Amino acid sequence: MIIGSHVSFKKDTQLLGSVEEALSYGSTTFMFYTGAPQNTNRQKIDIKLTEKGKKMMIDNNINIDNVVVHAPYIINLASTNEFAVIFLKEELKRVEQLGINKLVLHPGNSVKLSVQEGIKNIIDNLNKIGPSKVTILLETMAGKGTELGKNFYEIKQIIDGVNYELGVCLDTCHINDAGYDLNNFDQVLKEFNEIIGLKYLKCIHINDSKNPIASHKDRHENIGFGVIGFENMINIIYHEKLKNIPKILETPYITNDDNSKERIYPPYKFEIQMILNKTFDNDLIKKIREFYK
Ligand code: FE
Ligand code: FE
Ligand code: ZN
Numbered sequence: 188m189i190i191g192s193h194v195s196f197k198k199d200t201q202l203l204g205s206v207e208e209a210l211s212y213g214s215t216t217f218m219f220y221t222g223a224p225q226n227t228n229r230q231k232i233d234i235k236l237t238e239k240g241k242k243m244m245i246d247n248n249i250n251i252d253n254v255v256v257h258a259p260y261i262i263n264l265a266s267t268n269e270f271a272v273i274f275l276k277e278e279l280k281r282v283e284q285l286g287i288n289k290l291v292l293h294p295g296n297s298v299k300l301s302v303q304e305g306i307k308n309i310i311d312n313l314n315k316i317g318p319s320k321v322t323i324l325l326e327t328m329a330g331k332g333t334e335l336g337k338n339f340y341e342i343k344q345i346i347d348g349v350n351y352e353l354g355v356c357l358d359t360c361h362i363n364d365a366g367y368d369l370n371n372f373d374q375v376l377k378e379f380n381e382i383i384g385l386k387y388l389k390c391i392h393i394n395d396s397k398n399p400i401a402s403h404k405d406r407h408e409n410i411g412f413g414v415i416g417f418e419n420m421i422n423i424i425y426h427e428k429l430k431n432i433p434k435i436l437e438t439p440y441i442t443n444d445d446n447s448k449e450r451i452y453p454p455y456k457f458e459i460q461m462i463l464n465k466t467f468d469n470d471l472i473k474k475i476r477e478f479y480k
Contacts, residue, residue: 189253190393190424190462191216192436192455201233202240202285206249212455213463216253218291218390218435221281227259227274232284241286253433255289255324255356255390256282264312265295265305265335272315282321289389291324291356294336294345305335310348318351324389326356329364329405337365337403339382346387355387358437359415359423360394360408366401369419376428391434393424409438409471410458417467424462441475452479 191214194205209217222229244251258278262271275292282290297305313323325345330337336345346353357379359369367375379385395413397406411417424434436458440450457475461468468474 188424188463189216189250189431189433190214190436190459191218191433192438192453192459193217193257194219196221198230201236203236203243204240206240206243206247209249210243210247212453213459214455215249216255216433216435217249218255218257218437220257220259221278221285222259224257224259225261227261227270229278229281232281234284237285251286252288254287255291255433255435256285256287257291258293260293262292263295263298264292264309265297265300267308272312275316279316279319279321279323283319288321289324289354290321291326291390293328293334294325294342295334297333297335302335302341305333306341306344306348309335309345313345313349313353322352322354322389324354324356326392327358327361327365329358329361330366330403331364331405339379343383346383353387354389355383356390356392357388358392358394359420360392360396360413360437361405363396363400363415364398364402364404368400369415369423372419372423372426376426385428388429388432391423391429391432393420393434393436394438395420407438409441409454410436410462411467411471421462421465425465441472441479443476452476 191209194208194217196219197204205219264271295309325342328334328336336342363369395408395410395415397408398404410420441452441454452475
């Protein structure tokens with residue numbers, strides 16, 4: 188099972204710190220942003236910390252080919268703003284320096300443009316960026332606001348318009364919120380295969396959802412505590428056809444107590460254990476709080 192979570196990438200520890208955090212959750216892979224998700228301030232990749240991180244991965248049987256970086260989500264390739272192209276070129280270099288070959292990207296937001304104009308801009312901008320050793324994985328989106336990539340047809344259009352090979356990252360919360368019925372995941376996969384092609388699927392974001400199907404909200408929930416439910420999540424995670432695909436949790440941190448709003452405890456160690464046990468644990472939140480207190 189290739190499973191892990193979103194982890195931090197800190198200024199002073201970089202890749203080494205990310206690997207250590209992933210191992211502390213019992214992960215066999217991980218994902219991180221090279222800086223804050225919501226801004227584009229980035230620092231140079233430290234060669235020594237990268238080498239130490241890679242050594243630690245080898246020593247602990249983490250295959251770097253299963254590790255993914257997530258591009259900051261404020262990058263909007265659906266706009267004609269030149270900055271997104273410049274930033275992504277630099278980001279691809281950083282990912283390559285880290286020895287990682289997958290970069291997850293939110294396709295973009297059409298904002299005031301039409302869907303077709305937005306998609307055309309995404310295609311033109313990706314063609315400007317050009318191919319590299321790193322594969323860009325377009326993430327399936329919930330369709331919140333004017334998000335593009337909210338169905339398999341939009342993703343397919345972008346793949347077809349770009350003159351080098353892209354991949355796809357399927358997010359379970361997002362596709363639920365976009366209107367795909369995860370009670371019938373085989374049908375969803377069949378559609379994915381017919382419209383896009385299963386070989387393009389390179390990463391899965393494993394999140395339950397706080398909101399019902401087709402709500403277009405994008406609010407992640409802890410595994411088994413949301414609308415998708417534990418049984419459906421297990422069915423997806425253990426699906427025969429998705430065996431070799433890295434699975435990444437992006438579920439919310441846990442609060443100190445029921446009245447607190449501040450999310451401070453990472454749930455991943457416990458969620459991964461629960462997934463490996465294939466048994467839902469109603470006391471999971473309580474156990475996480477007890478562990479980190
Ligand atoms: Fe994402
Ligand atoms: Fe995601
Ligand atoms: Zn999301």
